[in-house]
Amino acid sequence: MNGPLVLIDGSSWLFRAYHALPPLTNPAGQPTGAVFGMGNMLRRLSKDYLPERICVVFDAPGKTFREAIYAEYKANRDETPEDLSVQFAPIIEMAEALGLPVIQMSGVEADDVIGTLTRQGRAAGLDVLIVTSDKDMAQLVDEHVSLLDTMKNRRMDPAGVVEKFGVPPALIIDMLALMGDTSDNIPGVPGVGPVTAAKWLNTYGSLDVLVENAEKIGGKIGDKFRAHLATGLLPVAKDLATIRCELEMPLTIEALVPRAPDVEKLAALYKRMGFHRWLEELGGAPASAEPVAAKSFDKPVTAYTTIASPAQSEIVVPTEQIKTRVELVLDDAALEALALKLESAELFCFDTETDSLESNQANLVGLAFAVEAGHGWYVPVGHNYMGAPAQLSLEKVLNRLRGVMEDDSRAKVGQHIKFDLNVLARHGLHVRGVRHDTMLQSYVIDAAGSRHDMDTLAQKYLGHTTIAFSDVAGKGKNQITFNQVALDVAADYSAEDADITLRLHQTLYPRVCEIEALKRVYETIEMPLVPVLAQMEQTGVRVDAALLGRISAELATRMAQIQTEVFKEAGQEFNLGSPKQLQHILYEKLQLPVLGKTPKGDPSTAEDVLEELAAQHALPRLILEWRGMSKLRSTYTESLPLQINPRTGRIHTSYHQAVAATGRLSSQDPNLQNIPIRTAEGRRIRQAFIAASGCALLSIDYSQIELRLMAHFSGDEKLVQAFIDGRDIHQATAAEVHGIALDQVSGEQRRAAKATNFGLIYGMSAFGLARQLGIPRGEAQAYIDTFFARYPGVKEFMDNTREFARRAGYVETLFGRRLYLPNINSKNANFRQYAERTAINAPLQGTAADLIKLAMIDLKAFLEQKAPDTRMIMQVHDELIFEGPEAELQSLAPELARRMCEITALKVPLIAEPGLGANWDAAHNV
Structure with missing residues (x-):
C-alpha cells in the first residue's frame, strides 16, 4: 500500500457542511442538511483519493482534559444548534455504513486523535493527508504530512503554512499561545494578532526566547506582553x-482500511433521510412524500419533501476542480469567429468587466462569453496599463456584436445581469433576449438559504472555488481597477466567470422547473422585472441639491438645540454618539x-x-430624536448631493431583487x-426629489395592501365585507371589538385597533401591544382575544398557516413564492x-411584493x-413614482x-391612490 493515510477531521467537516447547505429536512421534518453535506464530501473524497487507509475522527461528547488545565476552555462557545446535534448519530451511522473506520475518544479532542494517528502513520513510513480547515492542525505539517481543505480545494505543505501564517509549522503552537483563540477561549496576549505574533517569532526564533527577551519589546504592546x-x-x-500525539488508540494503523459499503444499511439510511438520488444509485426506489393540504391558502399547495429548497439532489459536487479553456479575442478574425459562434447558439452567457461597480458611471473594460461548459472567451476593449497589448476598439466590438446582443430571439443568461444591461446601455448597446439570471434562480429556489453571488453559488452547487477579484486586482489600498489588470490574468478571470455562470444555469434552472409554482415566479415575475428595474436605474431621479443643503443646516441647528436639552437633563456634557x-x-448617574x-x-x-x-x-426621548436627525443628515442630506451623477445630473439608486427573503x-x-x-x-x-423642468411626478400607492391580503387569505366574512363596503378598516375593527356603532368610535379606540390590525400581521404579542398602547398586558391580551372572537377567520388562517409551516417547513405567497x-x-x-411570526407575515408581505412587481412589469x-x-x-414599499409631462x-x-x-x-378590492405634484412629497400627500 503506497497511498497516504487519510485522516478526516469529522467534527470540523460537519460544522462546515451544516453551514454550507440550506436547512434540509426529510419528509418527517427531521434535519438532514449536515448529513447530506457530510455524505457529499465523503463520497467526493473517496472518488478523488481512493484511500487505502482512512479514518473519520469525531469529537466525543463530554469534557476533555483541557478543561482540567483551564476551566474557562471553550466556555464562551454557543450551544450546538439543536438541528445539528440531532444529526450527529446519522452522520456516524452513514460513515460506518460507507465502510469507513470511525473513532471517537472520550476525554480528548479529535485533534489529539488525529495527531496520534499522524505520528503512528509516519512511524509506519506512510505519508499523511489530514482533511480539515482547523488552523491548529498546521502544527502537524511536515514534508510528509499535509492539510487538505476540500471546500477550497487547497492543499497545504510546510511552505503553504509559512505563506498562510507567516511562520513554519514548528512555531504554530507558539503563535497560537501568543494570539490565543476566541472560539476556544484560549487566553492570548491582548492586542497581539497573527502579524505581531509572526513578527516576534521570526525575530526571536521561539516563544521561550521571546519570553527571555520580553524587556526588549517596546511600546504599549510590550507593556501588554509583560503584563x-x-x-x-x-x-x-x-x-x-x-495537540497530543501519544494517545493509546482503539484501532491500529493496520485496521484503518476501508471496507465495502453496507448497501442494506445505506439504503435504509438514505430512505429515512430522504436522499432519493443516492437511494436510486443503490438500486432502491425513491420514497414518496404524502401531500400536505393547506387550508389557509386558496390554491392547491404542492407536496413537500424537504424543509429547504427543492430536494437535496440540487447540490452537485464534481470529482475535480473545474477548468476553463480560455480564448482571448484580440483581432478581427477572432472577433468574427466569436460573433458567428454566438449567432448559432441556442443560448449564451455574457458578462461585462468594468473599472467601477457603479453601473451608470462605469467604463467598459471587456466582455466575456460562454456558449458551452468548459470554454470561455474574453474580448478586452479598455485595458490601458503601460505596455498593454493592442486591443480591438470598443466601437468595433459593439458594432459587430450589436446584432446578436440586441436580438430578442437570441436567449442570454448572466449572473446579476441587470448590472451588465446598465453598463452596456450606457455605451449605447441595448441588450434584449435576456432569459435567465443565475442569481435569481438561486433566490427563487431558496431566498433565505444563503448568499446568491457567483462565488458562493459555484462553491455550493459546483464544488468549485472561483478566481477571486482580489486574486487578480489585489486588496485594500493597493487594489487596482480592472483596466490595469494584465490581459492574460484578466482573460482567465473573466472567461471563468462566464463559464461558471453557464454551468450554474445548467444546474439551477432544472431545479427551478422541478416545482411549477417556483418556475412561474421565476419566469413571470423575477425575470421580466429585470429590464424594468434596469430602465429605472438608468433613468434615475432629480434631486434639489440646494434644498438638501438648507435641510441639512436646519437639521444641524435642531440637533444642536436637542444637545443643549440633553446636557440639561443629564446635568453634564458628553458625546451623544458614544x-x-x-x-x-x-444607568449610573x-x-x-x-x-x-x-x-x-x-x-x-x-x-x-x-x-x-x-x-x-425625558433624556431617552431626546436621544432618539437626535439619533434620527443625525441618521437623516448623514444618510441623505449630506450624501445625496455627492451621489448626483455628473453626466445625467440625477441620482441612480440600485434596486436589489435577491436580498429580502419575502420578495x-x-x-x-x-x-x-x-x-x-x-x-x-x-x-x-x-421634497428634494423633484421633477425635470416642464414635468411633474405622479405617485400611486397601494392602500392598506397587507390588511386587504389578510382579508383575502383568511376569508373572514366581516373583514372582507368591511373592505367591500369601503369602510375605514381601523374604525370598523374598533367598532367590532367594542361592540359599538361606527360613529361612536373614538380616536383612541381607532388608534388601538390600528395597532392591533398591523401588529397581528407582524406577529405582535400581547406584551408588544401592551407596550405600544401603554396599557397592562392583561388588557392587551383581552383586546386580542376579543379581536379574534369578532374575526374568527383571521384566527383560523393564522392557526392553519402555522400548522402548515410546521409540517411542510415553508409558507407560500399567492403566486407560489416560498419562504x-x-x-x-x-x-x-x-x-x-420568530419562525411562527414569519410564517404569518411572509405570505402577506411576499404577496404584496409580488403584486407590485407584476404591476411594474405591466405598467x-x-x-x-x-x-x-x-x-x-x-x-x-407599496408605492410607484412616475415622471412625465404634467398634462399627460x-x-x-x-x-x-x-x-x-x-x-x-382578490376577495376584496385593491385600492391604489394617485397623487400629482412638482416633488415627491407633494405627489404623495395629495
Whole structure:
C-alpha cells in the first residue's frame, strides 16, 4: 500500500457542511442538511483519493482534559444548534455504513486523535493527508504530512503554512499561545494578532526566547506582553494549543482500511433521510412524500419533501476542480469567429468587466462569453496599463456584436445581469433576449438559504472555488481597477466567470422547473422585472441639491438645540454618539432600570430600550430624536448631493431583487426605502426629489395592501365585507371589538385597533401591544382575544398557516413564492416563535411584493406603447413614482391606478391612490 493515510477531521467537516447547505429536512421534518453535506464530501473524497487507509475522527461528547488545565476552555462557545446535534448519530451511522473506520475518544479532542494517528502513520513510513480547515492542525505539517481543505480545494505543505501564517509549522503552537483563540477561549496576549505574533517569532526564533527577551519589546504592546506574562497564562495557552500525539488508540494503523459499503444499511439510511438520488444509485426506489393540504391558502399547495429548497439532489459536487479553456479575442478574425459562434447558439452567457461597480458611471473594460461548459472567451476593449497589448476598439466590438446582443430571439443568461444591461446601455448597446439570471434562480429556489453571488453559488452547487477579484486586482489600498489588470490574468478571470455562470444555469434552472409554482415566479415575475428595474436605474431621479443643503443646516441647528436639552437633563456634557458615555449617564448617574443588555453584557442603549425608558425620563426621548436627525443628515442630506451623477445630473439608486427573503425589493445608494414618511424631516427630504423642468411626478400607492391580503387569505366574512363596503378598516375593527356603532368610535379606540390590525400581521404579542398602547398586558391580551372572537377567520388562517409551516417547513405567497422556515419546529422557544411570526407575515408581505412587481412589469409595457414620454422612476414599499409631462400624467393617473388594482382578482378590492405634484412629497400627500 503506497497511498497516504487519510485522516478526516469529522467534527470540523460537519460544522462546515451544516453551514454550507440550506436547512434540509426529510419528509418527517427531521434535519438532514449536515448529513447530506457530510455524505457529499465523503463520497467526493473517496472518488478523488481512493484511500487505502482512512479514518473519520469525531469529537466525543463530554469534557476533555483541557478543561482540567483551564476551566474557562471553550466556555464562551454557543450551544450546538439543536438541528445539528440531532444529526450527529446519522452522520456516524452513514460513515460506518460507507465502510469507513470511525473513532471517537472520550476525554480528548479529535485533534489529539488525529495527531496520534499522524505520528503512528509516519512511524509506519506512510505519508499523511489530514482533511480539515482547523488552523491548529498546521502544527502537524511536515514534508510528509499535509492539510487538505476540500471546500477550497487547497492543499497545504510546510511552505503553504509559512505563506498562510507567516511562520513554519514548528512555531504554530507558539503563535497560537501568543494570539490565543476566541472560539476556544484560549487566553492570548491582548492586542497581539497573527502579524505581531509572526513578527516576534521570526525575530526571536521561539516563544521561550521571546519570553527571555520580553524587556526588549517596546511600546504599549510590550507593556501588554509583560503584563500578560505576569498572569501566568502564557504557558497555559501553549499547553491548551498543543495537540497530543501519544494517545493509546482503539484501532491500529493496520485496521484503518476501508471496507465495502453496507448497501442494506445505506439504503435504509438514505430512505429515512430522504436522499432519493443516492437511494436510486443503490438500486432502491425513491420514497414518496404524502401531500400536505393547506387550508389557509386558496390554491392547491404542492407536496413537500424537504424543509429547504427543492430536494437535496440540487447540490452537485464534481470529482475535480473545474477548468476553463480560455480564448482571448484580440483581432478581427477572432472577433468574427466569436460573433458567428454566438449567432448559432441556442443560448449564451455574457458578462461585462468594468473599472467601477457603479453601473451608470462605469467604463467598459471587456466582455466575456460562454456558449458551452468548459470554454470561455474574453474580448478586452479598455485595458490601458503601460505596455498593454493592442486591443480591438470598443466601437468595433459593439458594432459587430450589436446584432446578436440586441436580438430578442437570441436567449442570454448572466449572473446579476441587470448590472451588465446598465453598463452596456450606457455605451449605447441595448441588450434584449435576456432569459435567465443565475442569481435569481438561486433566490427563487431558496431566498433565505444563503448568499446568491457567483462565488458562493459555484462553491455550493459546483464544488468549485472561483478566481477571486482580489486574486487578480489585489486588496485594500493597493487594489487596482480592472483596466490595469494584465490581459492574460484578466482573460482567465473573466472567461471563468462566464463559464461558471453557464454551468450554474445548467444546474439551477432544472431545479427551478422541478416545482411549477417556483418556475412561474421565476419566469413571470423575477425575470421580466429585470429590464424594468434596469430602465429605472438608468433613468434615475432629480434631486434639489440646494434644498438638501438648507435641510441639512436646519437639521444641524435642531440637533444642536436637542444637545443643549440633553446636557440639561443629564446635568453634564458628553458625546451623544458614544454608547459607553450614554450608558454611564442613563444607568449610573440617572439610575434608570436596565431593560436590556448588549451581547457583551453591558446595559443596552438600543432604540427599543430607549423607547421604553422614554416613559420614565425625558433624556431617552431626546436621544432618539437626535439619533434620527443625525441618521437623516448623514444618510441623505449630506450624501445625496455627492451621489448626483455628473453626466445625467440625477441620482441612480440600485434596486436589489435577491436580498429580502419575502420578495420585497430593496434599494441602495441611496436607500429609498428608509426615508421616514410620517416625520416632518422625512417629508422635507422627499421634497428634494423633484421633477425635470416642464414635468411633474405622479405617485400611486397601494392602500392598506397587507390588511386587504389578510382579508383575502383568511376569508373572514366581516373583514372582507368591511373592505367591500369601503369602510375605514381601523374604525370598523374598533367598532367590532367594542361592540359599538361606527360613529361612536373614538380616536383612541381607532388608534388601538390600528395597532392591533398591523401588529397581528407582524406577529405582535400581547406584551408588544401592551407596550405600544401603554396599557397592562392583561388588557392587551383581552383586546386580542376579543379581536379574534369578532374575526374568527383571521384566527383560523393564522392557526392553519402555522400548522402548515410546521409540517411542510415553508409558507407560500399567492403566486407560489416560498419562504423556508428551518426553525419552525425548534425546541428553542425564541427561534420557534420568530419562525411562527414569519410564517404569518411572509405570505402577506411576499404577496404584496409580488403584486407590485407584476404591476411594474405591466405598467412599463403599457407606458412604452401608450405614453413613451412618461417613465417609472422609483419604487418604495407599496408605492410607484412616475415622471412625465404634467398634462399627460393627469390623464394617465386613473388608468395607471386602475391597472395596478386589476393585477389579480382578490376577495376584496385593491385600492391604489394617485397623487400629482412638482416633488415627491407633494405627489404623495395629495
